[in-house]
Amino acid sequence: xxxxxxxxxxxxxxxxxxxxxxxxxxxxxxxxxxxxxxxxxxxxxxxxxxxxxxxxxxxxxxxxxxxxxxxxxxxxxxxxxxxxxxxxxxxxxxxxxxxxxxxxxxxxxxxxxxxxxxxxxxxxxxxxxxxxxxxxxxxxxxxxxxxxxxxxxxxxxxxxxxxxxxxxxxxxxx
Numbered sequence: 001x002x003x004x005x006x007x008x009x010x011x012x013x014x015x016x017x018x019x020x021x022x023x024x025x026x027x028x029x030x031x032x033x034x035x036x037x038x039x040x041x042x043x044x045x046x047x048x049x050x051x052x053x054x055x056x057x058x059x060x061x062x063x064x065x066x067x068x069x070x071x072x073x074x075x076x077x078x079x080x081x082x083x084x085x086x087x088x089x090x091x092x093x094x095x096x097x098x099x100x101x102x103x104x105x106x107x108x109x110x111x112x113x114x115x116x117x118x119x120x121x122x123x124x125x126x127x128x129x130x131x132x133x134x135x136x137x138x139x140x141x142x143x144x145x146x147x148x149x150x151x152x153x154x155x156x157x158x159x160x161x162x163x164x165x166x167x168x169x170x171x172x173x174x
Contacts, residue, residue: 017080024072031064102133118168123150 038057045052106129113122127146136142154174157163167174 017075020075020080021072024068024075027064027068027071031061031068033061034064035061099133099135103130106130106133114168115166116168118170118174119165120147120150120154120170120174121168123153126150 034057038054038061041052041054041057043052043054106126109129110122110126113125124143124146127149128142131142131146132139154165157165
């Protein structure tokens, strides 16, 4: 038996795992924060809304607290999550920092250019640059797809949601 299989076959420690208890504490703090924030909402009711805006956050906060308690009980009884087995990733290979850097550069460029150039141009650069960073080398096809995506999202936001994205240099044309 290898060292790895011995470690995996050991029974869970009595009392559970500190990381899982940390998740319980996080859920409890999140539930408490939601409840405290909900109590700050004024209790306003009307004929069309007899419950008011406080009900849903209070219910969600209570459910988060209940989940934290139930999870802590499960961890104390020896319950633990199973490791994920479905990933097809070579864990022995290192991180691809070039791809990460390219993606960060594309997102930063989009954030800096969106007001000046507008969503259609900066969005097209975002979509094209992301495809490039992830290894797709069909430059013309990717550019056509990127322009189509940025125009589609521009008009979907403007017409479908009533949210005007910046037009930038294309103001008056779109």
